[in-house]
Amino acid sequence: MASRLFLIVLLLASLASAQQWHPPTQTKKLSNGLVVVVSEDHSAPTIGICVTYGIGFRLEPEGRTGFAHLFEHMMFEGTPVSPKGVFDQVAESGGGFINGDTRYDYTEYIESASSAALDPLLWLEADRMKTLDFSEKNLENQRNVVEEEVRVNVMNQPYGLFYAIDLPGKAWDTYPNAHNFYGDFKDLDAANIKDVQTFYEQYYAPNNAVLAVVGDVKPEEVFEKAEKYFGALPQRKVPPKPDLIERPQASERRSTQEDKLATLPALGIGYRMPPKTPHESVVAAVTGELLHNGEASRLYQALVKEKQVAAEVSGGVNWPLGTFLEYSGPTLMTSFIIYPANLKGNDVMTAYDSVIESLAKIGPKAEELDRVRSKMRSDWYDQLEIPVSRASALGHAALLDGDPMRVYSVPDELNKVTADEVRAFAAKYLVKNNRTIIDRVPAAKSSTPDSKDGKQ
Amino acid sequence: MKTLRALTASYLLLVSIAHAQKEHSLPKDLPPYGPVAPLKTPTVKTLQLDNGLTVWLVAREGFPKVALTVAVRGGLAADPKDRPGLAEVLAKTLTQGTKTRTARQVAEQFQFVGGDLSARAGQDAIFVSTSVLAEKFNQVLPLLADVVTNANFPDAEVKIAKSNVANSLRSRESQPGFLANRALAKVMFGDHPYSVIAPTQSSIEQTTPEDLRREFARRLQPKQAVLVVVGSFDATKAEASLRQAFQSWKAAGSESVPETPKPSIQPARAVYLVPRAGSVQTTLRVGAAGPERQAEDYEASEVANAIYGGMFGSRLVLNIREDKGYTYSPFSALRTYREAGYFATQADVRNAVTGATLNEIDYELNRMCTTGPSDTEMTQAKRYLVGNEAIGLQSGGGLAGELGRLWVDGLPPDNIAKESEKIDKSIAADVTAVAKKYLPAARSTVIAVGEEKVVREELQPFGMDIKPAP
Numbered sequence: 008m009a010s011r012l013f014l015i016v017l018l019l020a021s022l023a024s025a026q027q028w029h030p031p032t033q034t035k036k037l038s039n040g041l042v043v044v045v046s047e048d049h050s051a052p053t054i055g056i057c058v059t060y061g062i063g064f065r066l067e068p069e070g071r072t073g074f075a076h077l078f079e080h081m082m083f084e085g086t087p088v089s090p091k092g093v094f095d096q097v098a099e100s101g102g103g104f105i106n107g108d109t110r111y112d113y114t115e116y117i118e119s120a121s122s123a124a125l126d127p128l129l130w131l132e133a134d135r136m137k138t139l140d141f142s143e144k145n146l147e148n149q150r151n152v153v154e155e156e157v158r159v160n161v162m163n164q165p166y167g168l169f170y171a172i173d174l175p176g177k178a179w180d181t182y183p184n185a186h187n188f189y190g191d192f193k194d195l196d197a198a199n200i201k202d203v204q205t206f207y208e209q210y211y212a213p214n215n216a217v218l219a220v221v222g223d224v225k226p227e228e229v230f231e232k233a234e235k236y237f238g239a240l241p242q243r244k245v246p247p248k249p250d251l252i253e254r255p256q257a258s259e260r261r262s263t264q265e266d267k268l269a270t271l272p273a274l275g276i277g278y279r280m281p282p283k284t285p286h287e288s289v290v291a292a293v294t295g296e297l298l299h300n301g302e303a304s305r306l307y308q309a310l311v312k313e314k315q316v317a318a319e320v321s322g323g324v325n326w327p328l329g330t331f332l333e334y335s336g337p338t339l340m341t342s343f344i345i346y347p348a349n350l351k352g353n354d355v356m357t358a359y360d361s362v363i364e365s366l367a368k369i370g371p372k373a374e375e376l377d378r379v380r381s382k383m384r385s386d387w388y389d390q391l392e393i394p395v396s397r398a399s400a401l402g403h404a405a406l407l408d409g410d411p412m413r414v415y416s417v418p419d420e421l422n423k424v425t426a427d428e429v430r431a432f433a434a435k436y437l438v439k440n441n442r443t444i445i446d447r448v449p450a451a452k453s454s455t456p457d458s459k460d461g462k463q
Numbered sequence: 464m465k466t467l468r469a470l471t472a473s474y475l476l477l478v479s480i481a482h483a484q485k486e487h488s489l490p491k492d493l494p495p496y497g498p499v500a501p502l503k504t505p506t507v508k509t510l511q512l513d514n515g516l517t518v519w520l521v522a523r524e525g526f527p528k529v530a531l532t533v534a535v536r537g538g539l540a541a542d543p544k545d546r547p548g549l550a551e552v553l554a555k556t557l558t559q560g561t562k563t564r565t566a567r568q569v570a571e572q573f574q575f576v577g578g579d580l581s582a583r584a585g586q587d588a589i590f591v592s593t594s595v596l597a598e599k600f601n602q603v604l605p606l607l608a609d610v611v612t613n614a615n616f617p618d619a620e621v622k623i624a625k626s627n628v629a630n631s632l633r634s635r636e637s638q639p640g641f642l643a644n645r646a647l648a649k650v651m652f653g654d655h656p657y658s659v660i661a662p663t664q665s666s667i668e669q670t671t672p673e674d675l676r677r678e679f680a681r682r683l684q685p686k687q688a689v690l691v692v693v694g695s696f697d698a699t700k701a702e703a704s705l706r707q708a709f710q711s712w713k714a715a716g717s718e719s720v721p722e723t724p725k726p727s728i729q730p731a732r733a734v735y736l737v738p739r740a741g742s743v744q745t746t747l748r749v750g751a752a753g754p755e756r757q758a759e760d761y762e763a764s765e766v767a768n769a770i771y772g773g774m775f776g777s778r779l780v781l782n783i784r785e786d787k788g789y790t791y792s793p794f795s796a797l798r799t800y801r802e803a804g805y806f807a808t809q810a811d812v813r814n815a816v817t818g819a820t821l822n823e824i825d826y827e828l829n830r831m832c833t834t835g836p837s838d839t840e841m842t843q844a845k846r847y848l849v850g851n852e853a854i855g856l857q858s859g860g861g862l863a864g865e866l867g868r869l870w871v872d873g874l875p876p877d878n879i880a881k882e883s884e885k886i887d888k889s890i891a892a893d894v895t896a897v898a899k900k901y902l903p904a905a906r907s908t909v910i911a912v913g914e915e916k917v918v919r920e921e922l923q924p925f926g927m928d929i930k931p932a933p
Contacts (some may be wrong), residue, residue, distance in 0.1 A: 028527045048527055052500030053850075092785070095776045097489070101496060104775065104918050119854050121846075126494040134490070151528020155744070157809040158612025159791055163744045165637040183534045223500065267741040270637045271630060301579050302558075302570035312567070315623060318630035347630060378575035385528065385577025385596050393857040394524050421915045 022336035028388065029415045032401065033226045035233075040214025044401045044411045045226040047462045048394060051104075054125055054222035056118040057394030058132050059402035062210035063112040063278025064188035065251065065336055073190015074198055076109040076204050077153050082116060083107065084145040091145060094135075097127050106448050110328050111188070114334045115407055119395040122223035125288075126232065128221075133236035136216070139207060141200050150195055165268040170275035170343040171327055177260055178277045178443035183251055184337045201364055206262045208356045214244035219402040219411070222394035251336040252282070260443040265450040271318065272448040274352055276359070277339035279325060279441050285408075288324075289420045290428045294437070295340050297325040297371055297429065298362070300386075305362050310344065313359045315378050319345040328401075330390065332417070335407045340437070352446035363437045384418045485885060502853050504882065505862060507876035510699060511708055515686030519866050519876060522698040522902065524857075525863045528577070529694030529858035530594040531603065533611050534867040536866035537720035538585045538683035540656035540800075545669075547889065548662025550584035552670050553678050557582045559620035561613040566620050569610065571789055576603045580610065582633040586657055587723065588871040594860050595887045597695040602709035609681055612712045616675045629667045639746035639811070639912045642737045646932035647748045649734050651805050655726035680716035685709070689870040693859040718778070728752035730908035735924050735932040739913040745817040745913035746809075749824050753797050753901050754802040756872050761797075761804070761877045763893035764901065770836050770842035770894065771902065772808055776843055779808070779827045787823070789816045801872050806901060814914060817921035825904035825925075832903055835895045849883045850910055 019295040028101070032046040083105075084436065085091035098105045103120025118128045161167045172187050178184040220229045256279055266273075280291050298306050299322040310317035322342040324331045346355045391397045391414060405411040508520040542549040559566040562792035573580045578593035591611060595603045636643040645660055690709065693776065729751055731853045765773075772779035772795030783789045793810040808828075812820045835845070856862045856879070861896050869878055910932065911918045919929055 030525075048525075049524070051853060052502060053854060054858060088492070092776065092781070093489060095774075096839075096843060097493070099776050099847040100839075102846045103854065104847075104851065121496075121499065121850050121853075123496045126497060130492070130494050144476045148785065148788045150790050152784055155789070155811070155813060156791035158813060163639060163742055163746075163811065165634070181887075267638050270633045301574060303567070303574040308567060308570075311627065312623060315626070318627055319632070337464050345630070345634060349627075377847075378571060381577045381596060381599070382574045382579075385594070388526070388528055388596075388862075389594070389858075392528070392859070393854070395854075420885045 022339065031413070032395075032411065034405070034411055035236060037238055039212070039238065039240055040212075041233070041237050041240070042217040043230060044217060044219040044405055045224065045229045046219075046221040046397055046401060047226055047278050047420045048221060049223050052223045053394055054120060054121050054122045054220060055393065055398040056128055056132065056225060057115055057219045057395065057398035057402040058136075059113050059115045059217045059219070059399070059406050060072055060211055061112070061215045061245070061406050062114055063110050064186075065111050065183040066210070066249070069182055070194060071185045071190065071198055072194040073153070074194070074202065074206065076199055077112060077113050077149065077186065077190065077195060078203060079107045079109045080153055081146065081150040081203055082135055083139040084142065086138055086151060087140055089131060089309065091140070094131050098124065101310070104459075108418040110333065111332075111338075113403060115399055115402065117395050117399060124270075125220075125224060125265065129232055129236050131235060132218070133240065136211060136213060136237065136240055139203070142203050143200050146198070146203060148202055150198065153190070154192060154195060158193075158314050161189055162269070165270070166268060166273055166447060167266070167268075169264060169343055169445060173264065174277045174443060175339060176339060177262060177445065178204050178279060178339055179253055179337060181251070181253055183249065184253060209246055209437045210245065212245055213237060214242045215245045217402040217405040219398040219405070221398040221401070245343060248387050252288065253337055256441055259439045262445055264445055264447045266447050267450045269449050271345050271348055272352065272446065273346065274342070274344045274355055275445040275447065276342040276344070277443045278437055280338050280340055281436060283335060283338075286420070286423070288331065289417070289434070290424050290432045291324050291422065291436075293339065293376070293379060293383065293424045294429050294432050295326070296383050297375065298366070299323045299326075299342065300379070300382060303378065305366065306342065306359070309362045310355065310358055315360045316350055316355045317344045317346045332409065332413070348449070352448075355419060361434065365433040367430060370426045370433075373426060376426050376429065377426070380424070383421055387417050402462060481619065482692045492629075502849065502909050504880040504883075505856065505876070507708050508878065509864065510702070511821065512685065512706060514710060514712055515582050516709055516712060517689040517870065518705065519689060519870070520691040520698060520701065521690045521862060521866075522696055522701070523693070524695055527695055528594055528859060529597050529600045529603070529692060529696055531592065531607060532610070532863040532867040533591040533607065533683050534588045534689050534691070534871050535611070536588050536685070536687040536871065538588045538658050540723045541584050541682065541720050541843050542656070542659070546553040546666050546674060547659045549670060549674065549678060550589060551668060552625065552660050553675055554582040554584040554589050555628055556621055556624045556675055557589070557614050557679070558610060558617050558888045559624060560615055560617050561609045562578050562615050563610060566617070569606070572606055573603075574607070575599070578795055585871070590864070590867055592860070592863065598790070600694075600696050600701070601704055604704050608708040610711060611688070614679060614683070616672045616679070618672055620673045620829050621675060625667055625670060628662065629664060632664065632667065634663060635661065639739060639742065640743070642739065643809075643912045645734055645749050646737050646912070647807060648900050649933045650908050650910065651728055652803070656723060657726055657800055657803055677867065679742040680714075681718050681739070682720055684714035684716075684719060686714065688835045689867060691863045691866045691870070693863040693866070694847050705789055710795075723802050728803065728805060728857045730907060731928075732905055733928040733930060734909045734911055734918070734925070736915060736918050736929055737910065737912040737932045738812045739912050740759070742814070742913040744811045744813055745911050746811045747817070747820060747824070749808040749821075749828075749911040751806040751901055751907040753806045755802060755804045756799040757874065758804070759910070760883055760893070760897050761799070764804075764897045765843070765848055766886060766900070767831060767843045767849055767894045768795055768806060770840045771795055771831050773900075774844065774847050778830065779824065782827060783810060783820055783823050787819075789813070789820045789823075799872070814917045817913070817917060818910070818924060821909065821922060821925065827908060828902045828904040831898035832895070841891055841894070845886055845889065848886050852879070852883060909933050
């Protein structure tokens, strides 16, 4: 009896401590609307900075596919007072690096460096929030760089990211959600400096941005510097967000593609997720992870191990373009499955469907749900570990969920998800009428490969 | 307990940040860098268990996870001649069941503690790693110990893993980067064991559970292994728990892994072609000999690499990306193994600028030998290298991995601080000296993966032999 009591006490203690990791974090809004988030962490003399803007692929204009990302490259091409190359030089000479990333609903700019570089890096971020060097020459240079990026990541790779580009293209019906976010070359070629200017003026305003700073800093110091460098930037009128809602899907959508470079066939399967709401989006995430995350997941165990109809399985909600919270419009739960050449897509789908049906009928066991949530909490912490990735996570949550502190409540939110909610979610949303399937098969060897470059 | 040694009192590293000079004139209102805080290098407690297992512990508060890596000597370079790449199959099957746990139980129990169990074969070692919730740290030790001690390679699991590795190889062979790296290793290392980076279909096919059990016994021995633990844990309690979990690990065989001989790297000045129909780019790799990590000139070589093509602000990136727009992904790296090192330059470029790009790569390689680095370049490169090393060690997994690699290379934990100090002390003349030793274009070799006709036409003017990759 005594030992049992002791165990319970220990268990409670461990549960309590498990939920308590919450590094000090403060938020302030400047009078021009810029949200500033600071998380103090003195474990190393380093800092991470992330400026997230509320603009992504979804809102790029028609006829300008790929523009949000091309524009992101232009943010590194200098300003009238800080020529191209200065930002990199200052960051690298400050013991760090800079980068940028464009996604459906946001574009982020990150710096990781020694804490000694805080002032110059904040100054440079503010400088490019003021204006840019709208240079034709630099646009032409970055257009070339971006087209090489599309070649190296899409056109010259097996599978060509079809599960991330073509699948949403078939699953959704409206331009914002369905278009090719990397950009058609004719649209990239058509982009001009006027487009860069307009896009900048519309979306790159302090009131459409979040500045997050994490690491070896004091919050008061960062708020003061933010005011000093960003405070005078004028608010601008940001276009209202268009209606992104799609009409319900009537029936399953299936298609087949040929792949000139792949040696093994693959399936992309996308289920439309319901509009993002606080609790249901976490239920969706748990469902996605239970099916896809790691060797213990249901799809891996069934398809790779038991039935041996797949070589690799990956996927999840909002995969592969962010975590299960990093979106604010329509998104999919995607499965990407590479399967052996001697099988047909339908053989794999039969096995896949029985996994989904069993989840929808019986739901997860308590023990299974428990370990999936443990793994998810552990993975969630990973993105909060180092300053620059915590700055990203805080910035995205502030922008997309209106509350940076959401990143710390996720472990608690995971614990509230019940087995029956997962079952009901699968039964309601993981149904055939709600999904799109692309079967991507290696092109027959006899076909003549089109080796000519799109544009030379 | 044999030895117990603590490397205490964090090595403090003082590096001055000079304001980058000219090159780009800096904006007149740009505020200066602030005072530089000393970089903290980790305090590593080292001990050795009675069975010979080396243990490196880094206890640090805060972040509620613990990263663990077991590195065992004997990677791809230790594979039998007739089973190239066997270490990859060994790594894949190592996690697939023990005497008392099925593969599924292993996967589920790691998931419960918040980790994935991954095993990966490098050239010199196999790395078994995971990262778990700190509150479940005590549960992971017996699990991890069971895998490295008692993996039993069940026939059914070996069959599945072989099929997955075979499919994974087919899939990798459709990626131009893999084809280029595989060819580069063969050209750089010839008959030396470092020439193999992946298995072949026939070596996978021939691998038996007996092969795996034999290699497991030969490699997974406590006296040729290190356990690295980094994260939030009580050091005293952890020491007791890990002794309990790992002390029963006994070598199953008496044979152990021999030293890998030092290769001599003298690649031919030639173009090695890997034809790939349908390519819209040429995937270029340029290789040149370099130092291993223990070499005297390793740090100066890292600085040279940063200035040549390792940083975004490097000569190569500014030239072929930021000026000419030939490529998205130009980069150079100094790749090191325990017994060798080499410089690898990479760029994937649209077909029409294949020749133009190689011309610029050759130019920048030679310019490293003829035109010494400016003060700005030296400052930027040194700060970049020291700072990014510190950034890489911020995460528990990053630090555990780096410590594991150091141990495999035969270097102590305080090498982290020493390397940074040596980088900081290097001067322009050191950089030019290593550039002259390693980087002349005439001593480099070229791999090109792409449309055969395009590569031949584009690279013919260089006057090098264009031959099929080995």
